[in-house]
Amino acid sequence: MSAHAATEPGRLVIVGASLAGVRAARAARHAGHTGTIILIGAEEHLPYDRPPLSKTFLTHSSDHPAAHEPDEQAHPPAPAVLMAEDELRDDLGVDLRLGVTATGLDTDSRELLLHDQQRLPYDRLIIATGATARRWPTTTHLAGLHYLRTLDDARALRAALARTTNLVIIGAGFIGSEVAATATQHGIHATIVETQDTPLAHAVGQTAGTALARLHTQAGTTLKCGVQVTDFSGTGHIEQVHLSDGSVLPADTVLVGIGAVPTTGWLTDSGVALDDGVACDPYLATSAPGVYAAGDLARFPHPRREGTLRLEHWTAAAEQGAHAARNAITTAAPTRYEPVPYVWSDWYSHRIQIIGDPHTDQPSTLIGDPDTGQFTVLYRHNNHITAALAVNQPRAIAKLRRLITQKAPWADALTQTTTLNPPATPPAGSRTESRAT
Known part of the structure; x- marks a missing residue:
């Protein structure tokens, strides 16, 4: 037919x-x-393509046609369609x-x-x-509060970052982390405020979240975890961000990244x-x-x-x-949507890749050393591998994709991943493990 x-x-x-x-x-x-x-x-x-909006689009470099224009309002930068x-x-x-x-x-x-x-x-x-973008629950009369979801959002944030010394990001999710990485790499002091004790623990689990947090601190981004933003202050524009622990952060620009x-x-x-x-x-x-x-x-x-x-x-x-x-x-029989989810994110010089669904109530296992910027976290359901998070491990992620698709035994996944990335941590029996939430 x-x-x-x-x-x-x-x-x-x-x-x-x-x-x-x-x-x-x-x-x-x-x-x-x-x-x-x-x-x-x-x-x-x-x-237009959205991923660059939290990365290269925000930087004022020669990569952007409008970078040398005196008035970006008259000549706004545009992402790839x-x-x-x-x-x-x-x-x-x-x-x-x-x-x-x-x-x-x-x-x-x-x-x-x-x-x-x-x-x-x-x-x-x-x-x-x-x-x-999920909005901040309280209103403020002060300027300087930004969101990032659309091209117009990105243009406004880009213009603000051009005159920013201190950036405060509320929320340590992927968008907030990507913007923090971009800002830090371009000389802006970025501070991420996160209500959880461990960034991204709800998405990738405690073990992976702790390891990913090291990427931020190693690059010079400040992490304030286990605290909440309680207020903003300033004269016409946000100048300080007040936290629940009593501390006050200087801020020229605030990005709200608390989900969608x-x-x-x-x-x-x-x-x-x-x-x-x-x-x-x-x-x-x-x-x-x-x-x-x-x-x-x-x-x-x-x-x-x-x-x-x-x-x-x-x-x-x-x-x-x-x-x-x-x-x-189609008039023929429809087909089921049965994906193996794939996610990637770029922080600093690191490529983070996630295969499968990391939400599980069983322990996740870290292989490698986060201090080297190369590690893998494996997730399981019963005796099968269900997901993996890898940082700067393209060979490992390609193999793990096949194992997850095949619902391979957990022991096989551990063996093959360890072979690709010999652990700098103790043997499997004494590895650090935690439950993903």
């Missing part, structure tokens, strides 16, 4: 013109969809509509409600509106089931007929254990967008 014969020719509407949405449009067309594809984005900008406009419109035949916000969904009549009161009919719909919230408010009363995101089945289909979800807001059954999960990472958004599109347009 040909690709064209296996697909529905109706109207496919994709809400969200970021990575998941663009990949969905491309996958649908490449899979043989001959009907209309409408891609809607709330931002005015062409779909995910796909050129002529490729989207002409090559893929996508009806690209930017600056258009979805305000509701009528699943009975199969119509998308837009901010200008228009109703856009659809045959199949993919929800890919992502997530927004799925952009699902517009789906209230739509009939689409919500559960800290959009609830999906194993095929990324929602509770509404003909409606699928992909990207940061898609919550789907865990492929290897009980429960569900949401993945807020580049690789997941790219994979889910394509997968949801193929399932949405």
Whole structure:
């Protein structure tokens, strides 16, 4: 059967013109969809690549066309686009509509409600509106408080960092850590304030979190853990950040990096089931007929254990967008989404890679020496390896990907990882272990 014969020719509407949405449009067309594809984005900008926004985009170097411009407001820097406009419109035949916000969904009549009161009919719909930065719970009249999620956020933060000596980052997650690394490398004194005693312990466990914290302190970034921000002070602009332990940090700029919230408010009363995101089945289909979800807001059954999960990472958004599109347009049997999650992050000169899902109630094991900047943390469920975190270990992560996919025995994973990176710590029986939360 040909690709064209296996697909529905109706109207496919994709809400969200970021990575998941663009990949969905491309996958649908490449899979043989001959009907209309409408891609809607709330931002005015062409779909752009987000990972550099917390890294190279923030630096004022010759890499950026606007670096030598006297007025960045007149000549704002731009990141790489995910796909050129002529490729989207002409090559893929996508009806690209930017600056258009979805305000509701009528699943009975199969119509998308837009901010200008228009109703856009659809045959199949993919929800890919992502997530927004979690806001600071209290208000302040002082300037200098920043978030980082969009291009406009990144431009504002970039301009602020150009005149910043002391940067305070609230939250030691991946975004906050990446910005801290970028700032520190460019001569800005960065301090990360984290409510947990160990950074990222909720995401990668105590053992890995402790090891990752060493990357910050070795590079000169200050970590203040187990404390909370209680207030900001200054004259018109934030000058001090007050902490729960009574200490006060000097600050020219404050970045709030306390997570993200799925952009699902517009789906209230739509009939689409919500559960800290959009609830999906194993095929990324929602509770509404003909409606699928992909990207940061898609919550789907865990492929290897009980429960569900949401993945807020580049690789997941790219994979889910394509997968949801193929399932949405095909008349053949849909395919289950059963990924081995992959995440990477760059801090200073270090590449951090995570394969699988590190959330487990069993001990994780550290192999290697964090002080050398090369180590691996392995995670298990019963007697099988389920995840791994590696720092500057590309050979190890490639092998571990195969082992996790194959659900290899725990003993095999320990042996092979130790061979690739002989431990500088005591033998396995006396390794430092902790439970991931």
